[in-house]
Amino acid sequence: MxxxxxxxxxxxxxxxxxxxxxxxxxxxxxxxxxxxxxxxxxxxxxxxxxxxxxxxxxxxxxxxxxxxxxxxxxxxxxxxxxxxxxxxxxxxxxxxxxxxxxxxxxxxxxxxxxxxxxxxxxxxxxxxxxxxxxxxxxxxxxxxxxxxxxxxxxxxxxxxxxxxxxxxxxxxxxxxxxxxxxxxxxxxxxxxxxxxxxxxxxxxxxxxxxxxSANGPAIGAIADGYDFRTRQEGLEAAERCLAEFSPHTPLLDTTAAWTRTAAAKISRSIIGPKAMPTEGFTLSAAADTMRALDIVASGQSPEVIVPVWGLTRQVAAYRVTA
Amino acid sequence: MSATPTPQIAITGLGCVTALGADATSTWEALHAGRSARGPLTAIGVDGCRVTEGAEASLPSWPSWPEKRLRRLSRSTRLALPAVRQALSEARLLDANDRCLLPRLEMSVSTTACGMEKGEEFLRALWSKTRTGQSARVAQYQSQAQTGAIHDLFGFDGPVMTVANACAGGGNAIGHAADLIRSGMTDIVLAGGYEALSELVFTGFDGLQSLAPEACRPFDRGRRGLMLGEGAAFLVLENADRARARGANILGYLAGYGQTTDTHHLTQPAPDGAPLERAMRRALEQGRINASDVGYVNAHGTGTPFNDGAEAQAFHRVFGAGQTKLSSTKAALGHTLGAAGAIEAVLCLLALKSGQLPPQINLLDPEPLVAKALVGHGEKADLSAAMSVNLGFGGSNAAVLFTRA
CATH class of the missing domain: 3.40.47.10 (Thiolase/Chalcone synthase)
Incomplete structure (x- = not known):
């Protein structure tokens, strides 16, 4: 859906x-x-x-x-x-x-x-x-x-x-x-x-x-529930999660705090402006959805993967399509 | 467009920890013996409260984990882990080392207070300028610490939906698990709820004068309030075709789920119980089951004047003065808030399986509207369907309908 x-x-x-x-x-x-x-x-x-x-x-x-x-x-x-x-x-x-x-x-x-x-x-x-x-x-x-x-x-x-x-x-x-x-x-x-x-x-x-969704920009497949306990495991969890999506689809930069270091090790193309330095937790995650919808609506890319770095326990990601 | 058949949803495992027992069997036996877990509280500070009693659970031991490691966990985590183990074990989803056979297993969970005592400890330490140990307190407070501990101990991960719909959350978590299976988004879910007594929550209810100063008497005209308790319960819900294919033992079916929001007041239900009635009717409609076929309803029945009054009216309108029996097990187990719906779902399934009905204890002067429906000691019935009903702060209502395997 x-x-x-x-x-x-x-x-x-x-x-x-x-x-x-x-x-x-x-x-x-x-x-x-x-x-x-x-x-x-x-x-x-x-x-x-x-x-x-x-x-x-x-x-x-x-x-x-x-x-x-x-x-x-x-x-x-x-x-x-x-x-x-x-x-x-x-x-x-x-x-x-x-x-x-x-x-x-x-x-x-x-x-x-x-x-x-x-x-x-x-x-x-x-x-x-x-x-x-x-x-x-x-x-x-x-x-x-x-x-x-x-x-x-x-x-x-x-x-x-x-x-x-x-x-x-x-x-x-x-x-x-x-x-x-x-x-x-x-x-x-x-x-x-x-x-x-x-x-x-x-x-x-x-x-x-x-x-x-009938047509136009939409939030599609969601891959959630990839666990980590340490920051090293956070990177591994992100890689497992992102493997659910095409490796050719660019990622939105959604990092904050320690996740910037982890995300830098992921070899995927990044799209959109750098994430805001302010962190509103779920609020920032919601803003990322809007940013991704704007990117596909503007034609910058037909698809974007939006990672959600949970900061403390899990990683998720979802696809936004034009 | 061809309509996809709605999958049947089987329950293949269940487990609980309550103030009356460390597992479903001992809880069930104590309920039928007419016991109440009410007693003085030692787990939390209650000095200065109007009421100082409740239903406190004994924390089950965990032989494979050292006590030092267990002590770092929140009380709610320690209640949840054994309930999860029982449910996964009964569903035959654990290997010989208690590791889950499924590397990814979705969870739908309810709590209202998470690991609250860790949050309380954090604030007290902060205010007293104690800096040591704060990172562990922060880490163990939030809900992801409890669900994360379940993942760590049993060796799986997967999507986690933690619903905090107050005292209806347990019903919502189980209902949502069924919704996920119905939608085809998954075919097996570990669903349940957990709650530990905490100073903040106990004091809050005490301040509202919602706590019973003596025995909790649901559906009694002399009822004076609720008894807070603690516990956890989990169920494995599964697409029935999948369950049959793997030879799982089916304990019952989840036939219907209804949820509504009562906008009457933040802490009081609409006096006529109409929003709750809608939730009950939705569950019946989804399950395509007539009210007259429901043999037992495990009521929310907190023992407060407002809750039980509204609930009695809703029950009477949906089930009439027919054969449907009613009881609130909160008089015995206490009100376990986010865990209540899950514990009471387990009790409904045990009633369907055994034909024994949990008695309504502490009854002196029954509420006339439901007097004939209230379960007496030792009552039995040939049940084909049972319903669990929960209401919560904020007007959350949930009704979950189960049928016999």
Whole structure:
């Protein structure tokens, strides 16, 4: 089941709107880890287009990631006004999920005592709460999954969309990537060895409204689930994964942090501009899909392979065709 | 265009670890003995909470792995591994060294909290300026660490879909595995869910005053809340033709799956249970099975006033006051969140196989709408179909329909 893009929505540090997906994501803030400054691409949360969602009764207490998501999905829906929302499914992918509220809630537990942690905050920490807000606010009636994992869960989410459409569970699927930044993330990324290589974390949401492909640019075969434990194994996993595709099809540069070194050893032609230095995990993976669709639509190549370097556990890749 | 026949989906392996037993057999026997796993919690800190009891599992030992290596894993990983082993072993997919015979095997998995205690440890260490051991805590927290440990131990890899649809996730993971097989994208999937007790989640439910201060009493008019638990369960789902061709023992079939999202409220179902009813009807429709042919429903039945009220209405509208029996095993096993749907799927399959129905324990004053349906001690039935139903935060609903082999 090939997937074609009907419309898109984006909330990134480059702004709001579909153009903000593939535009360079500027770093907007500096956070310090152990005295080392780390630059991050954060969202301007006082943007009126985001603040408007606070007027929705259900969204009054929602987490920042919820606002990113609902805005991105609304943009995508605006691009397809005649869509049957009741037959539209949504699958969201997260590397980190509801980080800000989860950490705030646990801080309340440890500092104020278990009995005094806010019961209002807790439900908003649950992985699928943001997506449930999106579905309730925008009236989507198809199947709904929140998927988690390393960055390859974006590829897994695309595969879920293929599965639902193949089975006729819905007519269209919105595949969504979303991440939010919390300063504690810098410490976690440092501890995980991911800051080496100049990774600049960023936040936001990208929504791609996809349907069964009739003609034109499409997301095709997906090869996912190639494991690694060490960075050397990461290269081997990538080679196993990419062996599923023609060796003559160029690769999109989707590397970040340590994967740049590994990818340099893969003997395949590279197409498109160098990957952005900012890293939004699933968000970056979603932007890569858009970049690949732009490349085939512009005629630069009839096919592109888009690798998804999971950063921590798996490698995936998929083909985008004109 | 010729229509491709929809493949039949067989279950060829199952396994579970619960607070009542380290495997499916011991859990099943304890359930039928009417036991509840409720007791004081030692695995997590609960001082200061309104409720301090729950259903804590004993971590199974793993003779081939040194204790030091096991201790590095999250609690949820340690619950998941034995359940996976049981399922793969029963499906005859393990060699003599416990390595999977399939080098690539797709997984569809559910969790809500991943390896949460590792995340909690990371934050506490960070706030107390302890720098040692942080990389291991980060590595073991996220869901890919748990599924990765399964891959490492049993020697396979493959696509992993980890769904975090709150307490309906276990049902979703199993339903999605069936969807993958139906679509032809794969022909065998290891599906299930895992969940360990954690301080953050326990405190969250305690703060919402959702925890039962005494025995958890699903579908009782005096119900006062849920009992949190922990555990894991996995099933091997397989295209039935493939299963037959390789001579696998078929334990039952997954006949239908329905999922809906209830947009009434973030943490409360629509009082009339209508979205859940739609999920149940979709599962019946997909399975082409009449409601009257379903002999047993394993309810979500958390024991909270809102959940059980909505669920009783949905059950009554779909199954009426006929022969379909109903029970919630959460009174005995606790609510295992992302693992619940998987554990309860295992129980449905065991009920189909044995004809024994898990009793509704702790019942004093039954909810009138479902009073006649609730399973009594020692009840048996000649079942041809059974359904597992789950609801979750965010309005996720899942209904999975099984039929007898």
């Amino acid at each position: 090939n997937l074609s893009l009907l419309s898109a929505g984006g909330v990134t540090s480059a702004g709001l709107g579909p153009d903000a997906i593939t535009a360079p994501w500027p770093v907007t803030a500096t956070h310090s880890h152990g005295g080392v400054p780390v630059q991050a691409g954060l969202i301007e949360q006082k943007d009126p287009s985001l603040l408007r969602w606070q007027k929705e009764p259900r969204l009054r207490r929602a987490s920042p990631i919820t606002y990113f998501m609902v805005e991105a999905v609304e943009q995508a829906l605006q691009g397809a006004p005649h869509l049957d929302r009741g037959r539209t499914g949504v699958v969201a992918s997260f590397f980190l999920g509801c980080l800000v509220y989860s950490i705030r809630f646990y801080r309340q537990i440890t500092e104020e005592g278990r009995r005094f942690a806010s019961p209002v905050l807790f439900p908003e920490t649950v992985f699928n709460s943001p997506l449930s807000h999106v579905v309730a606010t925008l009236g989507l009636g198809g199947p709904v999954y929140s998927q988690i994992g390393d960055k390859t869960c974006w590829a897994s989410a695309l595969r879920t969309a293929q599965c639902w459409l193949a089975n006729g569970d819905c007519d269209h699927v919105i595949v969504l990537a979303a991440e939010e930044f919390d300063p504690h993330e810098v410490d976690a990324l440092h501890s995980g060895g991911l800051l080496r290589g100049g990774l600049q974390p960023c936040e936001g949401a990208i929504a791609l409204l996809l349907g069964p």
